[in-house]
Amino acid sequence: MVGPEGVVEDVVYSQSIHADYGGVVPELAARAHVEKIVAVVRRALDSLDGQPPDAVAATAGPGLIGAVLVGLSFGKALAAGWDVPFVGVNHLEGHLLSPTLEPDGPAFPYLCLVVSGGHTTLYMAHDVGRYETLGQTVDDAAGEAFDKVGRMLELGYPGGPVVDRTAAGGRGDAVPFPRPDPGGLDWSFSGLKTAVRQHLQRPDRASTPDVCASFQAAVVDCLADRVLRAAKQTGVRRVGLAGGVAANGALRERFAALDLDVTVPPRHRCTDNGAMIAHAGRLRLLAGERHPLSLGARPRWSPSEPAEVPR
Ligand code: KG4
Ligand code: ZN
Secondary structure (H helix, E strand, C coil), X not given: CEECCEECCCCCCCCCHHHHHCCCCHHHXXXXXXXXXXXXXXXXXXXHCCCCCCCEEEEEECCCHHHHHHHHHHHHHHHHHHCCCEEEEEHHHHHHHHHHHCCCCCCCCEEEEEECCCCEEEEEEEECCEEEEEEEECCCCHXXXXXXXXXXXXXXXXHHHHHHHHHCCCCCCCCCCCCCCCCCCCECCHHHHHHHHHHHCCCCCCXXXXXXXXXXXXXXXXXXXXHHHHHHHHCCCEEEEECHHHHCHHHHHHXXXXXXXXXXXXXXXXXXXXXXXXXXXXXXXXXXXXCCCXXXXXXXXXXXXXXXXXX
């Protein structure tokens, strides 16, 4: 829940069930949403003392449709019950605008690197609803690469946090993994992932902490390189970091040290959270937007496209 002063309540429930399966099982994710959503929303509403909020925002996509449908339907039901405006939010827009939730967050226009499980995209955020894609991965997302390397090393799922922790005991320069560069402002991580797999088959392979630290160093180098390139090309020096991978210690350190005006939100505002969706929804509402309760869920949806699909 957010208001003019920022975040009022932020309740997050993270599903641990996926660790048992080594990845997200869509059907199980949706069922867990059904089971947890009432308790999570109830807790977030505690501070309202029974008063309804001014409006309700819920994620309408993109993502696993079963889980999205649970939150979207629940949000609409609340809006209908309270008779308050409803707005469907693009999950990526939630990440994109999350740096502006910070007290010293960037003003428009700013460059935003969204690095999550499914996306690695560099946007120029011109204004609320006006996002230009400057670069993106041509194959795996950075988070996906972390998850795959975590699996190769049998460290469990999701790989990102555990590779990050394991890397703390290793040297980033132990293994000279490649820094693939498909040109322009794009990334490619599948070759790096293959290089890790091939390295692990060598009899003289490095220790697991060294492999994690070296892999992480390569990812961080690639991410920082394109952002520096984009700042040079566009002249925009304000940069926001967003998405689950932005919780990575080495990435946060590198970005904080860049000779640019960088906002690195706290870790719990980088991984998926309700505050970023409420924030994006609030900015959309303030811009005059609201959606009918017939709004559909979108498995694919660029944050620059309107929420409603013309029929
Ligand atoms: O944004 P997010 O929470 O969910 C999506 O919208 O995808 O991002 C999840 C991704 C996963 O791939 C996870 O492994 C990665 O973020 N991640 C990390 C860290 N924490 C989460 N990657 C690297 N280091 C971390 N500390
Ligand atoms: Zn996300």
